[in-house]
Amino acid sequence: MTVRLALIGCGGIARAHLRGYAAIRAAEPELFELVAVCDANLVAAQKVAADASEWQERAPAVFGDVADLLAATDCDAADICAPHFLHHRLGIACLEAGLHVQVEKPIGITVKATRRLIDAATRAGRQLATAENVRREPGPRTAHWLIHERQLLGTMQSFFVQETRPPQRPTADEAELPPWVWRDDCLLGGGGQVLDSGAHFCDTIRYLFGDVEQVYGRVEQWRPRPVRRDDAVVHDDREDTFVAQLHFASGMSGLWSYGAAWPGHRLNTVVYYGSEGALVDPGDIYHGPRLTAMVQLADGTALSLADLHQEHLAELGAAGRARLFPHGLTDGFALEVYDFLTAVRDDRPPEVTGTDGLRAKAIANAIYESNAAGQAVRVAEVIDGRIDAYQRPINERWQI
Ligand SMILES: NC(=O)c1ccc[n+]([C@@H]2O[C@H](COP(=O)([O-])OP(=O)(O)OC[C@H]3O[C@@H](n4cnc5c(N)ncnc54)[C@H](O)[C@@H]3O)[C@@H](O)[C@H]2O)c1
Known part of the structure; x- marks a missing residue:
């Protein structure tokens, strides 16, 4: 299977993902094709499409809106490199359209937004990856x-x-x-x-x-x-x-x-x-x-x-090296997108799932929540939503 991929958000970090895709394409060209790119700033999306056409035969289609991309293409997977407040919205739209999804860190803007993403992946039966290069x-x-x-x-x-x-x-x-x-x-x-x-x-x-x-x-x-x-x-x-x-x-x-x-x-x-x-x-x-x-x-x-x-x-x-550093890759972005692409191809969970992303971001959110509460907090209570004073205005802003 050649994974038909969409890259959503073509700003700063998308360039690092793109370098990873270029390296993978050189090593294993049949693994994926970048079919579509999307950015609210069309110039940024066009630039990424032009760069991609230097290492694959066809230039990806360019979109300024995810709904248009999902309506016009038949992608298997989306890699989301957008600002934090859009992670759950764009991710859920892609999952509901049947795509496997990778979302840049921190996976959701709040714990509740992240849980929505995880629930959407479970409902759709699709893989959800947290992009984590380090x-x-x-x-x-x-x-x-x-x-x-x-x-x-x-x-x-x-x-x-x-x-x-x-x-x-x-x-x-x-x-x-x-x-x-x-x-x-x-x-x-x-x-x-x-x-x-x-x-x-x-x-x-x-x-x-x-x-x-x-x-x-x-x-x-x-x-x-x-x-x-x-x-x-x-x-x-x-x-x-x-x-x-x-x-x-x-x-x-x-x-x-x-x-x-x-x-x-x-x-x-x-x-x-x-x-x-x-x-x-x-x-x-x-x-x-x-x-x-x-x-x-x-x-x-x-x-x-x-x-x-x-x-x-x-x-x-040799087998262990191929598992951790496939094709001799050592760049964290190339390795993260390789893991996502092979997870989609093989229909297996990625190394860093949506739940892993939630557990990691809940540590960070627990720091803000502890500050708001003026006392120590248990991470489990941040994850299950019992402690959310810091995040409440953000959830209200995005109607989460
Ligand atoms: N792994 C890392 O080391 C690392 C480093 C930097 C950023 N990041 C993460 O990457 C993500 C993006 O950060 P960035 O620095 O690239 O930000 P950025 O602002 O440079 O890029 C975001 C892009 O998303 C586009 N965008 C905005 N609304 C959109 C929409 N509705 N649909 C499609 N595209 C839209 C913007 O036009 C912009 O081009 C964040 O989650 C950030 O935390 C990760």
């Missing part, structure tokens, strides 16, 4: 192996993950203020860094350490950032600082904090501790652990993640 890269794959198979670090017990940056200076000239985009408005984006890049961190910690049970979070905005909407100067809604304490079902605990408002000193600490040693990542919180990370054991032994990756590859053998 865990598929060599660093996180090797970290998972050294923790769970090599058991180099003993029992995982704690982590300390902190990053701060200086504030962005507001421009002196009002005309140069950044335009209001969907990310700056919590009713459109669902939240700031906790939920946005934080979706990657939440997926990574679930992948490495399992489910989080309880969360205590504080979320703050210390330096309102002016942005321009039409002719008015308004403020970016997003938090610039948060501190979260996470408690896992396994007994592990972790401290995750981030601040984009802090002058004078940049902080960057990413350390995961087990009973026998630590994994120390000099990279950023949201795209790691990277191969530049080190393992430091209790007896003073230091091992680089890059060397451990070579050991992991050797131990995997």
